[in-house]
Amino acid sequence: MGRTSDGKERILAAAQRLIELRGYSALGVAEICKAAGVPKGSFYYFFDSKETLALAVLDEEWHAQHRTWDAILGGGDGPLQRLRRLFEATEAAQRAGQHSCGTVAGCLFGNLTLELSNRTELIRTRLQEIFDAQVAMVEGVVDEACDRGDATVADSNEAARAVVAQLEGQLLFAKLYNDTSRLEAMWSNCLALLGARGPRRIAATSS
Amino acid sequence: MGRTSDGKERILAAAQRLIELRGYSALGVAEICKAAGVPKGSFYYFFDSKETLALAVLDEEWHAQHRTWDAILGGGDGPLQRLRRLFEATEAAQRAGQHSCGTVAGCLFGNLTLELSNRTELIRTRLQEIFDAQVAMVEGVVDEACDRGDATVADSNEAARAVVAQLEGQLLFAKLYNDTSRLEAMWSNCLALLGARGPRRIAATSS
Numbered sequence A, B: 001m002g003r004t005s006d007g008k009e010r011i012l013a014a015a016q017r018l019i020e021l022r023g024y025s026a027l028g029v030a031e032i033c034k035a036a037g038v039p040k041g042s043f044y045y046f047f048d049s050k051e052t053l054a055l056a057v058l059d060e061e062w063h064a065q066h067r068t069w070d071a072i073l074g075g076g077d078g079p080l081q082r083l084r085r086l087f088e089a090t091e092a093a094q095r096a097g098q099h100s101c102g103t104v105a106g107c108l109f110g111n112l113t114l115e116l117s118n119r120t121e122l123i124r125t126r127l128q129e130i131f132d133a134q135v136a137m138v139e140g141v142v143d144e145a146c147d148r149g150d151a152t153v154a155d156s157n158e159a160a161r162a163v164v165a166q167l168e169g170q171l172l173f174a175k176l177y178n179d180t181s182r183l184e185a186m187w188s189n190c191l192a193l194l195g196a197r198g199p200r201r202i203a204a205t206s207s
Helices: A007-022 A029-036 A040-046 A050-073 A079-101 A108-116 A121-147 A156-176 A180-193 A200-206 B007-022 B029-036 B040-046 B050-073 B079-101 B108-116 B121-147 B156-176 B180-193 B200-206
Strands: none
Touching (some): A007 A079, A050 A108, A050 A121, A079 A156, A079 A180, A108 B108, A108 B156, A156 B121, A156 B156, A180 B156, B050 B079, B050 B108, B050 B121, B079 B156, B108 B156
């Protein structure tokens, strides 16, 4: 069963799935290894500790999400249209997750921030880097939108943080109510936060 | 040490403090009892399980917070001024918590939503009731603001949810960066979400 060849990837995949469903603290190494189909002894061959594994899970998840965000936000349409597609992709991913495992998992980064950031500085720092990067990506789009006159904000970094905070807050509700339709409000809230409210103009160009 | 007279209250207070600092799953009954200064055996005299304790902690916290929200949002000033005071009180409470224990604890309800809502239906349901009540309280104020022409929203329930989602998202950032100044943006974001942006009028009446 290739315990050294693909054992690490299997542990990572199992941990990502289990952490998403049940959080970090409730999981034991034995359970992760069982789900990954690898002997428990091999865990410490790949990872120093459960914390090291959590960091690796965060890196894997961010690597994939960054690629998606980059493709969407760096696309060819108008800036607000790209932002809208980011929300649609987020909603679609949550819906697919709910379809496959029965519950809305929410955002792994938000989940681990609230569960762990006060308990381990390594994980706190990594999560800060991830959210800083998310905000910077959104900020670039907000700047573009402002340059085109599609948005009006006093401070584009602050506005980007408000958009990411709104995303996290609505993902929290989607998880709490196990209802992805909660996410539909994100777009109009985002427009309001970016001073792009009332723009039938924007609504028209984005459809 | 009055193990039956005040043991329950001491367990509740210790659990609230520990859950706020470290989450729910990472805690054991023995640790909670030690922090409360009660013998472990007495825990099950008061609580059936750790889950029952968590529900009691949520009820205690919401009882106190509901009283605060009610006093602020039911006050005598204009609706947006009251909403602003709610944000200021939230920020002050987080700052006081950080001052006393070194870290921003964030929102107990948000923390347990992301850690636990997919693992126990009892806790999920209780948290839904709490957030429903928060949104309803904010919605009442949004309705008042709209009636006075201070805010313009398409759907006051949706707008109230956006405001609470923004609050939770910014509390997540405050916890992640251990920085209460992150919460200062809440008010201007709230104005934007309520279509009360650009109202030097509102800013003037609220100062």
